[in-house]
Amino acid sequence: MKTLFKFFFSLLFIPLFFLNSAKAQVEEFKAVIDISVNVIQTIEVITIQGMRITKLQPGAKEVIINPINSGDAGFLIAYGSVDSDIRINYAKTKVITQTNGPGVLRFDYSISGNTEENQLASELLVDDARNLRFNNEGAYYIWVGGKINVENALPGNYAGNFTIEIEYI
Numbered sequence: 001m002k003t004l005f006k007f008f009f010s011l012l013f014i015p016l017f018f019l020n021s022a023k024a025q026v027e028e029f030k031a032v033i034d035i036s037v038n039v040i041q042t043i044e045v046i047t048i049q050g051m052r053i054t055k056l057q058p059g060a061k062e063v064i065i066n067p068i069n070s071g072d073a074g075f076l077i078a079y080g081s082v083d084s085d086i087r088i089n090y091a092k093t094k095v096i097t098q099t100n101g102p103g104v105l106r107f108d109y110s111i112s113g114n115t116e117e118n119q120l121a122s123e124l125l126v127d128d129a130r131n132l133r134f135n136n137e138g139a140y141y142i143w144v145g146g147k148i149n150v151e152n153a154l155p156g157n158y159a160g161n162f163t164i165e166i167e168y169i
C-alpha cells in the first residue's frame with residue numbers, strides 16, 4: 001500500500017511540478033513594449049524673387065544689396081510645421097562665375113528674416129546658433145542680399161547660387 005501511495009503521490013506531484021515550471025517559463029517571456037513615433041514634417045522653401053544686380057555705375061567698386069530694405073534682394077518663403085523652432089544656416093561667402101569667360105567674383109551674403117511678410121521690419125540674421133520660429137501659419141520669410149566687390153570685374157554676365165539650410169530644432 002505504501003508503494004501504491006508513493007506512486008499516486010508521484011503522479012500528482014509531477015504534473016504540478018511541470019505546470020509550475022511551464023507557468024514560470026511563460027512568465028519569463030512576458031514583455032511590455034512601448035512604441036512612440038515622432039514624425040517630422042519636411043520644410044519647403046519657395047523662391048519668390050531672385051537677387052537682382054543691375055548695371056553698375058561707372059567707377060563703382062562695390063555693390064551692396066541690403067536684405068532689409070533693397071528691392072533687389074532675393075525673397076524666399078519657408079513653409080513648415082506651425083509654431084516650430086528652426087535654425088537657419090547658409091554659406092556666408094560664395095564665388096560666382098562669369099557665364100562665358102574666365103571671370104570670378106566673391107559674394108558675401110547677408111540675410112534677414114521675419115515671421116511676417118514685411119521686409120522693412122525684418123531683422124538681420126547674423127548668429128548661426130540663433131533659434132527662429134515658423135509663424136502660426138507655418139511660414140518664415142527670408143530676404144537675401146549681400147556685398148560684392150566689382151573693382152576688378154571683367155565685363156560679362158555672372159551666375160551663382162545661394163544655398164540655405166533650414167532645420168527643425
